[in-house]
Amino acid sequence: MPLPPLATLRAFEAAARHLSFKRAASELAVTPTAISHQVRLLEDTLGVRLFDRKPRQVTLTPAGQELYPTLRDGFAGFSAVIDRVRARKSQRGLTVSVLASFAAKWLLPRLAGFQAAHPDIHMRLHTSAEAVDLKSGMADAAVRYGRGPFPGMVVQTLFADRFAPVCSPMLNIRHPGDLRNHALLHLEWLRPDDVTPTWSRWCKLAGVDGVDLAAGLSFSDDTHAIQAAIAGQGVVLASSEMVQSELESGVLVQPFGPVIEGHYYHLIHTGKSSNLAEIEAFGAWLASEITNTQSA
Incomplete structure (x- = not known):
């Protein structure tokens, strides 16, 4: 079944929550007349009255009382999901390509420390035996093993x-x-x-x-x-x-x-990634971990 227009449902939910067309209008940044029009359109669509209108007060009819809780919970659910999606979008991400053996035996046992220090950085590991072309965007940085050189790359040498x-x-x-x-x-x-x-x-x-x-x-x-x-x-x-x-x-x-x-193991990147701050944070953490390991 087709639903009534969303604007009519939103206007009704706000008016029912405040029991006031004026306060609903203020919340939605429209005029009280616009709220009244949307509510009337919803009533015409449903074929029932939702409010009893008095000179200085509106109250919900039985039909309005039945409709309001579901719409209230629905809009609250919409708001919560949208907030979570926005939070994930704003969360910083970092994809690092590494050898599977380096990931399993060296990086993963320590990685919780990086996540604890940088909870806002969403870390993704890409494991591959072959070197990934960082200019392709598949990864922001890579931990490479070898002699080098790595032309066109910013190189942070980690350990021998x-x-x-x-x-x-x-x-x-x-x-x-x-x-x-x-x-x-x-x-x-x-x-x-x-x-x-x-x-x-x-x-x-x-x-x-x-x-x-x-x-x-x-x-x-x-x-x-x-x-x-x-x-x-x-x-x-x-x-x-x-x-x-x-x-x-x-x-x-x-x-x-x-x-x-x-x-030697090296952390390399193009120096042009939009995630440069995240790469530098990861590089600083790696350097700290290596220092702690060597001094232990």
Whole structure:
């Protein structure tokens, strides 16, 4: 069934709430005559009287008393929803592209701190192994791992990655030579270079020979390699930053060195985003978290 015009319902609701055409007119910024006209139009549409009109007072008829509570609650509901929508629109947003492993092992365990410090910033993480074109607008900023450079970007260098052998204490590995008797877990890097933390590079630095460098499982996601190491399936060259909680809890151990250096993590953005203030807030928080981690 078609509803009466919204303006007539709004005028009636205000007049019924105030029991005054004059006060309703003041609230809606129209004249009392306009309120009277809208109410009369609603009465004609419904075919019933809604008000008893007296020289200086109006009162609701039984039909008006029946209609008013539903309209009152309806307009109150409209107002509440509109307020929530407006609040979400005004809330600042920030989309950051990150590696899934960095998100899972480093960022997410700490992210509640950023949200507590900046409750007005709605954070969205975009996880991808491939670099996202920030000029496309898919993300406002990105945490990238690598050597760089990042031409045309504003770059905030975060921290250097370091890698060392880690494994389950169940394997009872004590010395580098023990690797000859255990499986090695390998990470598949998208763009390997001379800084890529491979077992070949580590064994050369450690002076260990006789290790079967080709054997063992390979993983495209280092979080899976870490889980395999926890399960006792072998030894993995893992980022010290990515296994910090596992080392602290004792489910993984670093039985020996050496530690080899990897690339750096960087926060990058175009410098032209409309969310520049949010990016800078996120960058400042990252710097603070890194300082706290390194001083702990």
